[in-house]
Amino acid sequence: MGKPDENPKESERTLSRRDFIKGAGAAAVSLTVLPPGLVRGSQANSRIKLGIIGCGGRGTWIAKLFAEHGGYEITAGADYFAERAADLGAQLAVPGSRLFSGLSAYEQLLESGVEAVAIISPPYFHPEHAAAAVEKGVHVYLAKPIAVDAPGCRLIADLGRKAAQKSLCFLVDFQTRSNPFFVEAVERVHNGAIGDFVFGEGTYHAECPFEKWYEPLQSDPNNPEVRLRAWGLDRALSGDIITEQEIHVLDVANWIMGAPPLYAVGSGGLTARPKIGTCWDHFVVYYQYPGEVAVQFSGRQFKGHGTPEGLKNRMFGSKGVLETQYGGNVMIRGENYFRGGGTPQIYQEGAVNNIAAFHKSITSGDFSNTTVEPSVQSNLVTILGRKAAYEKRRVDWDEIMKDEERLTPDLEGLKD
Incomplete structure (x- = not known):
């Protein structure tokens, strides 16, 4: 656990x-x-x-x-x-x-x-x-x-x-959903700050955080405890990188859009890093949203050789552009300029904010549980893109909402 x-x-x-x-x-x-x-x-x-x-x-x-x-x-x-x-x-x-x-x-x-x-x-x-x-x-x-x-x-x-x-x-x-700059920027966009949406972009580019487990897993691939320790390299335990990590960017994109996509098409594979584990090292997915608005996403977990990395979103509109970066700047360019600000401590500050919100909800008796629905939707957005990439075909939102496919890891040999 x-x-x-x-x-x-x-x-x-x-x-x-x-x-x-x-x-x-x-x-x-x-x-x-x-x-x-x-x-x-x-x-x-x-x-x-x-x-x-x-x-x-x-x-x-x-x-x-x-x-x-x-x-x-x-x-x-x-x-x-x-x-x-x-x-x-x-x-x-x-x-x-x-x-x-x-x-x-x-x-x-x-x-x-x-x-x-x-x-x-x-x-x-x-x-x-x-x-x-x-x-x-x-x-x-x-x-x-x-x-x-x-x-x-x-x-x-x-x-x-x-x-x-x-x-x-x-x-x-x-x-991100508890960060004041993200919250205000998205609220301004929903109130028309960038005009009509034109298209969006999302990128999650980073190295693999489970690199230290390459050698142990390669040396002893049938050891269930090694597989568990290296869970981020196991598709069923982690959901693959698009669900386990890249959800941060896809959640922001879906938050901006305010509704789930209609369908997705995608590609990806395990190409650049060692062929260890069952997860891919990159995904590229095209999400079609209502209103003829498309969001293009790319994510990788392998060495970038000095190219810029990070978790970034952009939404282009008829009056401006929203730019966000997890740990970086959040701002709106254009007719309704919003300076926003930096988010260098978002990883810890976000957790601290949520811990405080959890305590307040418990002690005040607020059981509305408002974070669940958007989190479920964003999680399903990642699964939509993952399935489209795995199966190399268009997958509709209605299909993923009814999808019964289960990812089941091999837990045999682990102690109760």
Whole structure:
């Protein structure tokens, strides 16, 4: 978990995991009565007992941000790898009796009395972990992407609604949507600042963050724990690079457009980096939106040899141009100039803002869960482009909304 490691108990557990999402959460999210301790309101000044599911690099990093907020108490940690859970415990004073490992570690964590969870596990596990949390009556803070396939996305959408019915908060952690410059710029565009949309561009150009796992995975490709540690090179565990990382850019593009695309065509492959793992190293996708507006996207994870990198969006309009860069400048050029500003600390500031929003929603009783729907849609946009590229054909939005294809990793050999 965290950058979890899950593992079934041989074939029986593997089968149950593979069948899990098929129920679309029907059994997993039955409407149970909330334990009295989770109904805050009058307890607004007490600290929320938080468990961390996924204690890898980002999991432990964000756990510290929760602790620094002051409104949370980190009371439990779960990760497939025991040493990761132990490291989180050592850094945040969580006793060993509340640190859990193995594929079922998240289940033990949910039985430990936590009131909320931060799910920072590999994306494949997100729907399963979130469903268990909602069933238990626990608030959910979920890392992106929410899922690796369309059935998983639909389950998360359902969980967001069920959480609201059970007076639970369910927040998806996208940094850009909580950044003041991004928010104001997109609002101005929606109010006509750049006129009629003409076309858009999006790029996510970077090197592969899992490069250190090339050699271990190549040397021992059948070791299930190595595959789990190198989850970003596994298509089923990560959703491939377009869903796991490039979603940041496609989310901004879809936010700007305010509606999903009609269809996509695309291309890509594993060409420039070593042929290790099952993920591609580049995607190029053409998205056709309503109103004859097209958005062209390109993303890569291989060495650029000094060419400019980054996460960038541009939307050209009849009166101006919106330019955004994750970690860079956000501005509007043209008739309605908006200087905007820089976002160099967006990675941390976005998480800090979302952590504060999550706490405020819980303590104020705001269970509207407004981040879920747009996050589901943006996740599906990445899957639309991925499918179009994989299958080298046009894929319509209506098709992806009904898509039943599931990505299922090989978890055999992992400990429960």
